[in-house]
Amino acid sequence: MAETMQFDLVSPERSLMSAEVKSVVIPGADGDMTAMPNHAPLITTLRPGILRVETDKGTEEFVVTGGFAEIGEGLSVLAERALPRADxxxxxxxxxxxxxxxxxxxxxxxxxxxxxxxxxxxxxxxxxxxxxxxxxxxxxxxxx
The missing domain is CATH 1.20.5 (Single alpha-helices involved in coiled-coils or other helix-helix interfaces)
Structure with a gap:
């Protein structure tokens, strides 16, 4: 099994995802970035964009309108608004x-x-x- 990290995506309305993931592509205010296990600690703001989450089961996408991402032992994304791409x-x-x-x-x-x-x-x-x-x-x- 590949190395993973804990990922949580929440918006004011609900928790959208909480899982062990391989990587997450974040639409950062200064450009897209990919967070993977053992990434250096970082806090960044989000711009409207697509958040891509890679798990052992495949890739999931979410549309976010802004918010913050905090990378530490894992990754927490606090989105102003977020919904699954399929929605x-x-x-x-x-x-x-x-x-x-x-x-x-x-x-x-x-x-x-x-x-x-x-x-x-x-x-x-x-x-x-x-x-x-x-x-x-x-x-x-x-x-x-």
Missing amino acids: MDQATYEALVAEAQDAYHQVKETFKNEPGPVDDAAKLLQDMVAVGAHIGLDPKQPSL
Whole structure:
């Protein structure tokens, strides 16, 4: 049996997975990274993307919208929102993009002369749009 580590994925609504895994590809805010057993301790923020979990039984995918990942003896992911890739349909995806677009417009109105928060909100929105294209859904093109 290959070397494994404990992995837990939780969102505010529920625990989505708790298992011994071989590796996890994390959509980190600074780029994708792969966590494996004996990885150096690390905490990173998540961007919207696909979390890929490799177990002895195969690969499972989850769509996450943000949150944190903590790598130590194992890996814990605390997602703002997460759902199994199989549960992501066009209507759910469009609702997530609409929510990100609303947040972008609200930040743009609140921070009129502060590009930092507006740029962050625009990146979050574009990352959410990219998730749909990545998983084969019709990408919504929001107006910025």
